[in-house]
Amino acid sequence: MKALTLSAEWAPKAGYDMTARERELRRPRNGNMVWKRPSIELGEAPDPSLKPDQVMLAIAAVGICGTDMHMYETGKDDYMMYPGLVCAPNILGHEFAGRVIEVGADVKDLSVGDLVAVEEIQWCGECSACRRGFVNHCLDIEEIGITINGAMAEYLAARARYCWKLDEIAERYGEEEALVMGAMVEPTGVSYQGLFNRLSNWKPGNNVVIFGAGPIGLAAQALIIAAGAAQVIVFDPSASRREFAEKMGASAALDPSGIDLNDAIMAHTFGRGVDYVVECAGVADKTIEPLDRCLAVNASIIDIGMGETPPTLPIVAYKRMGVQMAGALGHAGGPFQQVIRMMAAGRIDMRQMVSDRLPLDDALAAFKRLESREDAKIILQPNLN
C-alpha cells in the first residue's frame, strides 16, 4: 500500500540520560534529544495484517497535525523539534477516520461498512494511571502515527476498543463529510479534555481568552462557544489564523505582538477580567506568564499547548484571585464520544478550519505548505474515489 513514512538518524545527544529500555527499543521519551535529520517519504509499505481484536480500516481522511510537523521539522542543530515519545521509521497520521473493511474474529460491536474515528492513544488499561481512569496518561502507552504505524496510508488495522462510530454524524451530513469531520474528532478531543475534564468548573457566561488559533485553539474556541462562553478573545500573530478565529465566532482576534496583554484583555472584558484562559500556543512563558492584572476572581488557566520554555508564573496573583491552573495532555476515551455527539448535533463544525482536502499523493507538498502555519488544517484523503 501507499504510505507516508517518517525516517530519522539515531544520534542521542551527549548527556541525554536514556533508560536501557529506551535504547533497546529505540523508543526515546524525548525525540528531540535523539532523532537527527528527520525526513518524510511517500512510498510503498507492507499492507497491515489483522489481529482478532482489530478491524481493518480503509483510511478516508487524515489530518496533518502540529505534532506531525514537529516530527519532521528540525531546530538549528538538525534534531527533530518534537519533544515527546517517538519512533522512527514510522508511518505518520494520528487524526483520522476510516471505513471498516474487515472485522477480526473477536470484535463484537463493529461491522464491515461502519465509519469510525480512532483514539490516537493506545492505553493499556492495566497500569495504575489507566486503572484510575487517566488513560491518556497511560504508563505503557503506544501512540498511532507516533510510536506505531499511523493513518497516512491506504489501510490501518486498529483495535476495536479504540474505535468510535460516526454513524450519527453521517446521519446528518452524509458519509463523506462524516469521515472528514471524523478526522477532526481527535484534535477536538484534545481541547475538550483540557477545557472540561482537567478542571470541573466551567460556567456558561465566562469570559474566555484563547492563546493560539491553530487547530487546537480553534477547536477550543468552537467547544467553548457551544458551551456558552461570553466574550471569547483569541490571540495569534498570524493574520490568516486570526481570520479563521473571527470566521468561527471569536469576539475579538488580536495580534499579541508588542501589546500589553493585561490591558488588552481588560479592555475586551469591559474591565471584568478573564475567567477562563486556554493556552494552545505552546509558549506559556509569553502567554500565561504575563497575566496577572487581568485575571478575574476564581479564574482558571488550562495549559494545552506543547512548549519547551518553562514559564515563571505569578503565583502571588493566583493566590490573591483564587486562580486554579491545570495542565492537559492529549485525550482520554470519553471526549471522543462527547465531540462526536456535538458534531452530530450541529453544535460544532470543525470543517470551518479545513483549508484544503488533498489526495495522499500531495502529502509532501501539503507538509511544505504548512511550514508557514498560515493554514489551519489540511486533510489528506488516501482512499478518495
Ligand SMILES: [Zn+2]
Ligand atoms: Zn494531532
Ligand SMILES: [Zn+2]
Ligand atoms: Zn495504561
